Amino acid sequence: MKNLRNGEFFGQTTETLRFGGLTITDTEYTHSFVDWHYHENPYFTFLLQGNMTEGNKKEVYECEAGTLLYHHWQDSHYNTKPDVFTRGFHIEISEDWFNRNQLLKDKSEGSFNIKNPAVKLLMYRISNETKSIDPSFEASVDQLLLNIFHKITGSKNNTGKNPVWVKQIDELLHETFTEKLNLSDLAKIVNIHPIHLSRDFPKYFHCTLGEYLRKLKVENSLKIMNDFESLSEVALECGFSDQSHFIRCFKENIGITPLKYRNILKK
Secondary structure (H helix, E strand, O other): OEEEOOOOOOOEEEEEEEEOOEEEEEEEOOOOEEEEEEEOOOEEEEEEEOEEEEEEOOOEEEEEOOOEEEEOOOOOEEEEOOOOOOEEEEEEEOHHHHHHOOOOHHHOOOEEEEOOHHHHHHHHHHHHHHHHOOOOHHHHHHHHHHHHHHHHHHHHHOOOOOOHHHHHHHHHHHHHOOOOOOHHHHHHHHOOOHHHHHHHHHHHHOOOHHHHHHHHHHHHHHHHOOOOOOHHHHHHHOOOOOHHHHHHHHHHHHOOOHHHHHHHHHO
């Protein structure tokens, strides 16, 4: 089984950044099949464009643009890819980085698919930071990455402790975020009192219902940004009331306008 060294991925890497114990790469995947392999360091894969399938010993992920995977060190997996342009953004993390930031490398085990829109939007922001190469981008990347680990390790630690309705609500919102939803409707579906849902929603989702829905809409817009010519079409497809509302929410979550993001993606 092949062991990939630091910064090594199957495909054509167009950009590599190394700083502070992190190795960041932007890679076009060129192989239709990659046999079982593992990496010497833990890393994130963030699919910017295209799609692929990844399998490990426990499960198989059907990945599309916007998919975010975390791979524990030496966790073996394989990949298949259809004949479409597919591009991945990776952050590989050394033991020095974990030690410097007082994090345990082994706290998050195995590989898992991260579906929390707030975490995905943080990864988009990291990707944007690395494209700007502002003098302060290294500090920004560190801060954003620490925020991601705080969110994913916290959610992993709480697995099994959350009420059943939390998972039900999350799945429902992912499926129906373009529809008009309110707390009363959601409470009725999961059979809890609206006041109870209103009080406890921020406790488990770390934001209000409205904020969570906007994050889901912005996340979806990033997946389909190149599928439509006009931003107004993207806005309507994602459930925004108009283009100006879409642009405002996008910039609030990503830090740049949709047009600027589209231009970065094309480079």
